[in-house]
Structure formats: C-alpha cells, structure tokens
Amino acid sequence: MAVLKIARMGHPVLARIADPVADPTAPEIRRLVEDMIETMADAPGIGLAAPQVHVPLRVVVFFVPAGRTAPGDEPGSLPEGVPLTALINPIIQPLSDVMAEDWEGCLSLPGMVGLVPRHTHILYRGMNTRGEAIAVEAQGMHARVVQHECDHLDGLLYPRRMTDLSTFGYKEEMDKGDTPIREFDE
Numbered sequence: 001m002a003v004l005k006i007a008r009m010g011h012p013v014l015a016r017i018a019d020p021v022a023d024p025t026a027p028e029i030r031r032l033v034e035d036m037i038e039t040m041a042d043a044p045g046i047g048l049a050a051p052q053v054h055v056p057l058r059v060v061v062f063f064v065p066a067g068r069t070a071p072g073d074e075p076g077s078l079p080e081g082v083p084l085t086a087l088i089n090p091i092i093q094p095l096s097d098v099m100a101e102d103w104e105g106c107l108s109l110p111g112m113v114g115l116v117p118r119h120t121h122i123l124y125r126g127m128n129t130r131g132e133a134i135a136v137e138a139q140g141m142h143a144r145v146v147q148h149e150c151d152h153l154d155g156l157l158y159p160r161r162m163t164d165l166s167t168f169g170y171k172e173e174m175d176k177g178d179t180p181i182r183e184f185d186e
Contacts, residue, residue: 001031001038004053009109009157013051018058018153024088024127029059033086033129036061045107047145049152052108058089060149068141082142087134090126090150094119095137103181104148104158105171113174113181115167116158118144 007013021029032055040048040061047062064082099117106112122143125135138146148158159168174181 001034003042004035004039006039006043006048006052006107007054009106011054011108013054013056014108014152014157015155016051016056017155018049018051018056020058021088021127023131024129025131029057029088030129032057032059033061037084037086040107043107047149048107049149051152051155058153059086060090060146060153061086062145062149064142064145082138082145085134086129087124087126087146087149088128090124090146090153092147092150093123093125094121095123096121101163102144104144106148106158108152108157109159111170111172113169113171114159114162115164116148116161117163118147118161122147124150 023029032050036048036050036053036059039053040046046064046068047060050057050059061084062082063084066081068081096119098120100120101115101117103113104116120143121137121139123135123137124146125133128134151158151161159165162168171181
C-alpha cells in the first residue's frame with residue numbers, strides 16, 4: 001500500500017468526469033482502493049475519490065465516525081457511525097427534495113471550508129471490490145459525505161454547490177467568528 005499525492009483545486013483531473021470502472025474485481029482496482037484508504041487515513045479525512053489521487057475512475061472510499069451528525073440526521077442516529085466503504089461506479093438518487101446546509105471541507109482545498117446545501121435523504125448504488133452490488137439508503141451526515149465524494153467523480157468541487165460565497169473561506173479565519181465551524185474534512 002502507498003500514500004498517494006492528493007490533487008488540489010485547479011488540477012485538471014478534478015475538473016473532468018471520471019471514467020467507469022470496467023471490472024470492480026480487478027487487482028489494480030483493489031490496490032487503488034487500498035492506497036486510497038491509506039491516503040485518506042494519512043491526510044486525515046473521512047472520504048476520498050479516485051480523481052483526488054490523480055486517477056480518473058469512478059471510485060470513492062468513505063466512512064462516518066461514530067457520533068458525527070449533520071442537518072437531516074434523526075436525533076440519536078449514527079451512534080455507531082458508518083463503516084469504511086469502497087464504492088465503485090456509484091449512482092445517487094435523491095429520495096427527498098429536502099436540502100440542508102452544513103459546513104464542508106475537502107482534502108483538495110486544504111484549510112478551506114464552505115456552507116454547502118445537500119439532499120438530506122438519498123439512495124446510493126454501486127459495486128464493491130468483490131463485484132457485489134451495494135444499495136444503501138442514507139440520511140444526514142452519511143448522505144452528505146457520499147454526495148460530496150461522488151461530486152468529485154463528476155468534476156465538481158463543493159464551492160460550485162454553494163449558494164453564498166460569503167460562507168467560503170479559510171477555516172482558521174472563519175473560526176474567529178461567533179461560532180467555531182465544525183466541518184468534515186472530506
């Protein structure tokens with residue numbers, strides 16, 4: 001396994017649509033997933049998409065730490081968090097029109113944060129590295145993380161989802177306001 005270099009905002013790999021993975025069970029895909037997990041842990045982060053490590057394929061890895069919540073989470077939800085997941089060729093379907101804003105960070109925009117609207121309830125589908133189908137209903141923080149990571153596969157960074165750029169800036173500076181910002185670093 002290896003820690004890979006993370007592409008930063010402005011790199012062309014982050015602006016393009018990633019290619020589908022032909023064979024989710026291929027050894028090179030399993031190796032990529034292992035390297036992405038190691039890179040995410042080293043960063044540290046809670047999600048990473050293959051384009052962020054200069055590989056334009058539709059692969060994401062993520063987890064949600066126990067107790068992390070976001071608007072749209074039911075009170076007391078996610079006590080155990082969401083286990084580490086590798087998702088290949090994901091498709092997201094919103095299950096509600098309800099959107100909520102929350103703070104996000106991104107390993108490709110180090111030190112930056114922004115207030116981003118996301119669907120609070122989604123269904124995501126894809127494959128794992130064993131070639132098994134995955135279909136999961138997600139809400140709140142879980143839904144937010146998956147949407148954030150899958151945006152990378154379509155060449156979107158979170159500032160393009162923001163509706164008010166006055167809420168975009170360096171976390172260190174924005175923390176000097178009345179309320180410290182608790183974002184997820186992708």
